[in-house]
Amino acid sequence: xxxxxxxxxxxxxxxxxxxxxxxxxxxxxxxxxxxxxxxxxxxxxxxxxxxxxxxxxxxxxxxxxxxxxxxxxxxxxxxxxxxxxxxxxxxxxxxxxxxxxxxxxxxxxxxxxxxxxxxxxxxxxxxxxxxxxxxxxxxxxxxxxxxxxxxxxxxxxxxxxxxxxxxxxxxxxxxxxxxxxxxxxxxxxxxxxxxxxxxxxxxxxxxxxxxxxxxxxxxxxxxxxxxxxxxxxxxxxxxxxxxxxxxxxxxxxxxxxxx
Amino acid sequence: xxxxxxxxxxxxxxxxxxxxxxxxxxxxxxxxxxxxxxxxxxxxxxxxxxxxxxxxxxxxxxxxxxxxxxxxxxxxxxxxxxxxxxxxxxxxxxxxxxxxxxxxxxxxxxxxxxxxxxxxxxxxxxxxxxxxxxxxxxxxxxxxxxxxxxxxxxxxxxxxxxxxxxxxxxxxxxxxxxxxxxxxxxxxxxxxxxxxxxxxxxxxxxxxxxxxxxxxxxxxxxxxxxxxxxxxxxxxxxxxxxxxxxxxxxxxxxxxxxxxxxxxxxxxxxxxxxxxxxxxxxxxxxxxxxxxxxxxxxxxxxxxxxxxxxxxxxxxxxxxxxxxxxxxxxxxxxxxxxxxxxxxxxxxxxxxxxxxxxxxxxxxxxxxxxxxxxxxxxxxxxxxxxxxxxxxx
Numbered sequence: 001x002x003x004x005x006x007x008x009x010x011x012x013x014x015x016x017x018x019x020x021x022x023x024x025x026x027x028x029x030x031x032x033x034x035x036x037x038x039x040x041x042x043x044x045x046x047x048x049x050x051x052x053x054x055x056x057x058x059x060x061x062x063x064x065x066x067x068x069x070x071x072x073x074x075x076x077x078x079x080x081x082x083x084x085x086x087x088x089x090x091x092x093x094x095x096x097x098x099x100x101x102x103x104x105x106x107x108x109x110x111x112x113x114x115x116x117x118x119x120x121x122x123x124x125x126x127x128x129x130x131x132x133x134x135x136x137x138x139x140x141x142x143x144x145x146x147x148x149x150x151x152x153x154x155x156x157x158x159x160x161x162x163x164x165x166x167x168x169x170x171x172x173x174x175x176x177x178x179x180x181x182x183x184x185x186x187x188x189x190x191x192x193x194x195x196x197x198x199x200x201x202x203x204x205x206x207x208x209x210x211x212x213x214x215x216x217x218x219x220x221x222x223x224x225x226x227x228x229x230x231x232x233x234x235x236x237x238x239x240x241x242x243x244x245x246x247x248x249x250x251x252x253x254x255x256x257x258x259x
Numbered sequence: 260x261x262x263x264x265x266x267x268x269x270x271x272x273x274x275x276x277x278x279x280x281x282x283x284x285x286x287x288x289x290x291x292x293x294x295x296x297x298x299x300x301x302x303x304x305x306x307x308x309x310x311x312x313x314x315x316x317x318x319x320x321x322x323x324x325x326x327x328x329x330x331x332x333x334x335x336x337x338x339x340x341x342x343x344x345x346x347x348x349x350x351x352x353x354x355x356x357x358x359x360x361x362x363x364x365x366x367x368x369x370x371x372x373x374x375x376x377x378x379x380x381x382x383x384x385x386x387x388x389x390x391x392x393x394x395x396x397x398x399x400x401x402x403x404x405x406x407x408x409x410x411x412x413x414x415x416x417x418x419x420x421x422x423x424x425x426x427x428x429x430x431x432x433x434x435x436x437x438x439x440x441x442x443x444x445x446x447x448x449x450x451x452x453x454x455x456x457x458x459x460x461x462x463x464x465x466x467x468x469x470x471x472x473x474x475x476x477x478x479x480x481x482x483x484x485x486x487x488x489x490x491x492x493x494x495x496x497x498x499x500x501x502x503x504x505x506x507x508x509x510x511x512x513x514x515x516x517x518x519x520x521x522x523x524x525x526x527x528x529x530x531x532x533x534x535x536x537x538x539x540x541x542x543x544x545x546x547x548x549x550x551x552x553x554x555x556x557x558x559x560x561x562x563x564x565x566x567x568x569x570x571x572x573x574x575x576x577x578x579x580x581x582x583x584x585x586x587x588x589x590x591x592x593x594x595x596x597x598x599x600x601x602x603x604x605x606x607x608x609x610x611x612x613x614x615x616x617x618x619x620x621x622x623x624x625x626x627x628x629x630x631x632x633x634x635x636x637x638x639x640x641x642x643x644x645x646x647x648x649x650x651x652x
Binding site for chain 1: 367
């Protein structure tokens with residue numbers, strides 16, 4: 001089975017108090033942040049690697065981003081991807097549609113049975129990209145996949161809906177799936193693995209390689225303004241002896257009608 | 260990997276599980292291997308783990324989450340190595356670390372270990388907190404950045420980020436200031452020392468950290484290092500020379516011992532308490548420094564030092580080594596080593612349990628709370644005891 005996994009690089013937002021909006025209010029300030037592979041994409045990659053290990057075939061990892069995004073592709077190569085492609089473009093001002101147009105152009109030239117995306121990104125979180133690319137490629141798709149099993153020509157999937165409800169589908173290949181966390185336990189990538197991946201080839205494409213130009217990329221959504229939410233009410237830190245603190249907490253919960 | 264590729268393939272079969280690895284030095288019971296004490300199953304003792312490792316490498320058993328948990332519950336406390344009577348005892352812990360290393364290369368480690376190592380890759384500390392916050396512990400202390408002073412005061416991850424560890428890091432800084440020691444710190448530029456990374460089997464990441472730290476220290480002209488944590492002390496003293504990093508490394512208790520002895524630090528304010536001292540593994544068994552912390556305590560007026568039944572090379576580990584202060588595979592039970600240890604401390608009649616390691620401090624303080632012993636036993640770092648004795652609030 002030939003698999004394509006589309007991945008991206010996102011800021012490590014575990015330090016929420018570090019997130020600052022840049023003066024133009026279109027992006028965040030990135031200089032003090034660390035970056036990593038998008039959480040959902042790590043699960044998608046692991047699912048792809050597990051399928052490849054079981055069924056054979058190839059795995060190609062693709063990202064659309066500037067040069068420092070190579071690091072997520074190195075990670076994919078270290079996990080077990082055979083090929084890595086980066087389409088060179090600063091996507092910080094792009095909407096999901098623009099990135100979908102680029103990915104569709106690249107993917108349609110490749111041989112594939114299955115395309116995997118993370119269900120959403122940690123930074124913009126639109127959850128649109130996979131479904132858009134599937135529509136553009138004209139192939140079936142399922143989103144929020146938490147179970148994935150493959151056999152000749154088809155995949156059996158489960159999607160996780162509200163309150164843990166599961167929907168089961170059997171989908172003919174080629175198909176596209178967006179993968180939810182919990183589908184697997186992504187493996188640890190050792191530093192030795194990452195260093196070995198530095199020796200592997202990484203293909204960099206310019207926008208015009210698949211016949212695109214900046215002028216042909218017209219976004220459907222334009223970001224007007226990025227801002228931090230207004231501060232809510234201050235949290236109350238309950239002080240005092242454990243007995244007093246417990247009494248105070250019980251009163252708050254009671255007043256709120258919780259019990 | 261098969262057994263033929265495994266570095267200790269020609270020796271691992273020699274363990275016939277005599278069981279000595281579980282004993283403390285005086286044969287008082289079989290619970291001195293912290294993981295065995297917690298789970299009371301042979302598989303969790305060093306001998307059991309070696310047999311499991313061999314079975315795994317020979318293909319007799321499959322890798323499983325449970326197997327990974329068993330191997331990673333080893334705290335690298337070195338009790339087994341001290342107690343094993345056989346000639347290959349020098350390598351029994353290395354055999355375990357090499358097996359963890361194989362799991363690392365296969366990517367098959369317990370989730371908290373993955374998180375621990377990825378956080379270090381990304382932020383240089385196991386908590387995943389930003390590198391840009393590493394120096395926050397020192398705000399308002401007047402502690403200077405290192406710029407050629409006599410000592411580099413290396414704080415470490417727990418002292419830099421853990422709230423309780425930060426308190427100790429600050430007090431030690433103030434004690435050193437009071438003694439007029441010429442020292443500076445690296446603040447946000449400090450990186451993980453790598454001791455736990457090595458013990459978790461991530462050899463390449465450890466090598467990178469050691470190389471980067473050695474290059475940084477040499478670039479700054481560092482010659483003498485004093486560490487808050489015995490973990491940093493251990494790796495800088497014993498591993499960094501292998502990376503051309505020859506520094507004069509002291510644990511802070513060794514520095515304080517000399518300062519008090521030579522009159523450089525006035526502890527006449529004293530500290531009135533009955534104190535028992537818990538030997539941290541990376542100061543004790545790993546580096547055989549049993550005297551300096553005790554000498555500091557004994558030279559502090561008012562301290563009455565009493566020993567726990569298990570002490571020095573027979574001490575029970577707090578359960579925090581080998582990354583377990585974070586990955587916590589030994590917690591959640593009255594049999595957790597930290598809880599066993601605080602009960603043992605209480606039996607001495609001491610009202611203060613002194614430690615010389617920020618990992619032990621957090622592990623044992625949590626255990627005191629879990630045991631409901633707050634009224635009977637306070638856990639204090641020796642830096643805090645000395646701080647109080649020399650008038651630092």
